[in-house]
Amino acid sequence: MEARGTKTLDKAGYARIRRACETNRQRLLVRLCGEVGLRPVEIARIQPGDIRAHVHDGNVHYFLRVRGDGGSNARDAYLPREVKRELDRYVESEGINDAAPVFDVSPRRLQMLVGEAVERAVAAGAESLRGVSTADLRRYCARAQLRAGVPPAVVMAVGGWSRLDGFAADPDEVGEATAAAAFARADSDDGSRLRAAFQRAIRRRDRR
Template sequence: MRLEATAKEDEFKVWMTDRELEELRRAAASHRDDLIIQLGGYVGLRAFEIPQIFPKHVKRTDDGDHYRLRVPRGKDTANGTGKPRDPYLPKDVEGDIHRYQNAEDIGRNEPLIDLTERGVRAAVKRTAKRAAEETGDDDFTHVSSHDLRRRFAQRLLVDEQVNPRVVMQVGGWDSFQAIEPYLNAPTPEVVNEAFEEADLA
């Protein structure tokens, strides 16, 4: 985990690995809180988007092999009213949504995560605090809901080298400038691989 200072005192951008994201998931106090972590870290949802999701927003693609998750009102930097987007929904997360919906008896037209944006942020902070206690790594205390989205972007752009235009579409970024910061932070594994490929290890 790497911390990057921000303009605010004692506030950091946190660059996690997938292993650390999984440690965060294990610290979740409930299935709901784990699902919040997954929606941020594996689907790239913003904290204000998570409460908008109903089970009816899970859509199987025409080929039957993939899923999308309709976000009714994503971030809209053009006019601020919110615009729909359809992030890619990994099968594991889709399955977890389905299990959670059934376990909690949530109707198709009811919120999957019945929290406000503030409640989502608080759930992430509580989970991060628990992760710090369970792992002994105090860096977890700095994790915010946006850091989950940061992990999502970095996984796609840096770890997996997905086409930036695809990342922009599924993540709801409107410009290359918006995703550029995620390109500048290779994980330790990516650094190691680069040196190995160059025979400099």
């Protein structure tokens, strides 16, 4: 069973955990927790054939089928393009077929692999990361999505949350089209902020 999250992880701390990973498998595991919001038991059930594409406003968004007990479809998690590319590379390098588990180990072993990356980050000087768990990585993912402007109901639906810090919503009403539209808006807002920051920098330079 996944441990309850107790640590508040920030962007810099998450980056240090990623850098501490020694193998492609370990880095992919960290990203599936921290950027897709999966639990170890869910990661253990992933198959390459679980990836689906959804086109919204001419852009392709990817979703990952999350299997529940007995193989039922529990939800569709949003799969960022960079994480999908890393997952594709890993599947290809390991020669995994579409109907085989991507990680043929137990959920407990997956937790241990993530924990080993955290321990290396701590040993490298990031003492504040001591005790960070896969549950903390999942919570980091949800907070990052909320900060990006993704509506709470969508975050709950793609992350399998029943509640988010007091937000009340009905994730059952969220489908792939709604989720893709929300993430598209978040991506667009990020681009607008970057353009605005660049324009401000140019104006400051011109005034010198």
